[in-house]
Structure formats: structure tokens, C-alpha cells
Amino acid sequence: NAGVTQTPKFRILKIGQSMTLQCTQDMNHNYMYWYRQDPGMGLKLIYYSVGAGITDKGEVPNGYNVSRSTTEDFPLRLELAAPSQTSVYFCASSPTGGYTFGSGTRLTVV
Amino acid sequence: TQLLEQSPQFLSIQEGENLTVYCNSSSVFSSLQWYRQEPGEGPVLLVTVVTGGEVKKLKRLTFQFGDARKDSSLHITAAQPGDTGLYLCAGVTNAGGTSYGKLTFGQGTILTVHP
Numbered sequence A: 001n002a003g004v005t006q007t008p009k010f011r012i013l014k015i016g017q018s019m020t021l022q023c024t025q026d027m028n029h030n031y032m033y034w035y036r037q038d039p040g041m042g043l044k045l046i047y048y049s050v051g052a053g054i055t056d057k058g059e060v061p062n063g064y065n066v067s068r069s070t071t072e073d074f075p076l077r078l079e080l081a082a083p084s085q086t087s088v089y090f091c092a093s094s095p096t097g098g099y100t101f102g103s104g105t106r107l108t109v110v
Numbered sequence B: 001t002q003l004l005e006q007s008p009q010f011l012s013i014q015e016g017e018n019l020t021v022y023c024n025s026s027s028v029f030s031s032l033q034w035y036r037q038e039p040g041e042g043p044v045l046l047v048t049v050v051t052g053g054e055v056k057k058l059k060r061l062t063f064q065f066g067d068a069r070k071d072s073s074l075h076i077t078a079a080q081p082g083d084t085g086l087y088l089c090a091g092v093t094n095a096g097g098t099s100y101g102k103l104t105f106g107q108g109t110i111l112t113v114h115p
Helices: none
Strands: A004-007 A010-013 A019-025 A033-037 A043-051 A053-055 A064-066 A077-078 A086-095 A105-109 B005-007 B010-014 B019-026 B031-037 B044-049 B055-057 B061-065 B072-076 B085-094 B101-105 B107-115
Touching: A004 A086, A019 A033, A019 A086, A033 A077, A043 A064, A043 B085, A077 B010, B010 B019, B019 B085, B019 B107, B031 B072, B044 B055, B044 B061, B072 B085
Parallel strands: A010 A105, B010 B107
Antiparallel strands: A004 A019, A019 A077, A033 A043, A033 A086, A043 A053, A064 A077, A086 A105, B005 B019, B019 B072, B031 B044, B031 B085, B055 B061, B061 B072, B085 B101, B085 B107
């Protein structure tokens, strides 16, 4: 099993550009999450989904959008990239217990 | 907003020493999880503690959940260089009695164990 797969691993964006961070899981988990991790700040929840077609905002949703058309995929969209969105982004999934995280996408906005 | 305060933020010790990491909150959590994260990777779940007062052992790691389910600790005995990493605690909040759990993370403890 691949677990949770995130692409790309690294990306540099210019201010105002858009991009989609991809996340796929092959464990048939209903719950999926997007977090961002900044140095010394732990992980902050951006969006989450409890199943296909259902998404909701987390703690820091501004500047991001998500969709969940299938159980497997949970892409995160950045519409107008800003320097404040420079961070490491983690996707995770869970059945009802512990989370399985992907290996992250390191995004730099310049 | 629920907050989890983790201490210390940084810990640098010699191989063979013991250490304790603390995770404190004013909020009650359904359960609490501990993760370990290595550079360039996502966090990996170490343990989930569910019952107030619960103690779980994982080889040289001992996890404790406070009686009031507001705090937790991680104790490592005879630390080894392989224990080096970022340790994160995360409180689980179950929404409205459902099985879905949302995590609130502490800011992490960076542990370095020198040979």
C-alpha cells in the first residue's frame, strides 16, 4: 500500500500565481485533512472532509479551496499565492483513529 | 480555540540520559496522540491514549494521559541517537458524538540525542 501520496514535493510560486496540491490515499479512509506546518507553530488545520462530496473549513482556510469528488482524492487549491502561504503542507487521512500523513509539499511563494 | 502547550521546545541531551516532554491544555480532549516527525517526512503516529490516567509503554517510551484528560507526558528512558526528531502531541476532539476526530497540535519538541 502506498498510503497517502502528495505531489509535488517542492514548488516555488510567484505572488499571484495559482496551483493545486494533489493528495491521494489508497486506504479507503473516509476522513481526509490538509494541514500546514510553520516553524515552531505545530500543524494548523486548513480544510477537512468526512467523505466524498463533504468538506469543511478548519482553523486557517483563507486563501485556500478544496474539493472531494472521490474517496481517494482531496486536492488543495491556492488561487492567488501570497508570501504568507510559504509553508510545508501535509495531507492526512484516517478511518476513525490515528492519522496517516503524506510526506508533505514544501511551497515557497516569492 | 483549543490550545496545546508543549514544553520544552528544544531538548539537547547525551545518549543514555532520560527526558520528559510535556503537553498541557486548559481544554478536555477525547483522546491524545503523540507523533514523531523526521526531516522531510510527515508525522508518524506513536500512540493514542484515551482514558484519563492511562499509561502506555512503547519500548523505552512511556506515555501518560492526565486524569482530567487535559495534559499528557512522554518520557524516554536511556535516549539513543535514533530517538532524534520532532515530537508532536495532538488532542482529539470528537464532533457531536460522531467517530470523526479533529486534531489540535502542540507546537512540537525538537529532540537531539548526541552519541
